[in-house]
Amino acid sequence: xxxxxxxxxxxxxxxxxxxxxxxxxxxxxxxxxxLIQSAAxxxxxxxxxxxxxxxxxxxxxxxxxxxxxxxxxxAAAVSYLSVQKQLxxxxxxxxxxxxxxxxxxxxxxLAAEFGLDG
Numbered sequence: 001x002x003x004x005x006x007x008x009x010x011x012x013x014x015x016x017x018x019x020x021x022x023x024x025x026x027x028x029x030x031x032x033x034x035l036i037q038s039a040a041x042x043x044x045x046x047x048x049x050x051x052x053x054x055x056x057x058x059x060x061x062x063x064x065x066x067x068x069x070x071x072x073x074x075a076a077a078v079s080y081l082s083v084q085k086q087l088x089x090x091x092x093x094x095x096x097x098x099x100x101x102x103x104x105x106x107x108x109x110l111a112a113e114f115g116l117d118g
Contacts, residue, residue: 013039013113014040017110020109024098031097043087045083052076060073
């Protein structure tokens with residue numbers, strides 16, 4: 001994925017996420033905007049990492065000198081797991097900003113946005 005493609009995808013994902021929070025009051029939206037930017041970046045980064053994992057796999061072998069060798073997670077795998085954890089935390093933070101009456105709808109829309117709707 002080129003940098004321009006990634007930037008375009010992040011911009012689109014951010015717009016889609018902002019739409020979910022369009023009904024929130026202005027103060028909550030100010031708090032949500034940096035989280036939305038981060039979530040959009042992480043969601044697109046995860047797509048990029050998935051492509052890398054499809055080509056290089058989750059593990060790689062290593063050789064340290066003559067006697068020590070084995071397998072370990074690839075850098076892409078470590079990054080993917082870290083970004084996925086952080087996206088989960090960010091999503092929870094976003095959901096905490098949604099009024100209780102709208103929370104069910106926001107959960108459904110976020111799940112659909114991140115491909116978790118089954």
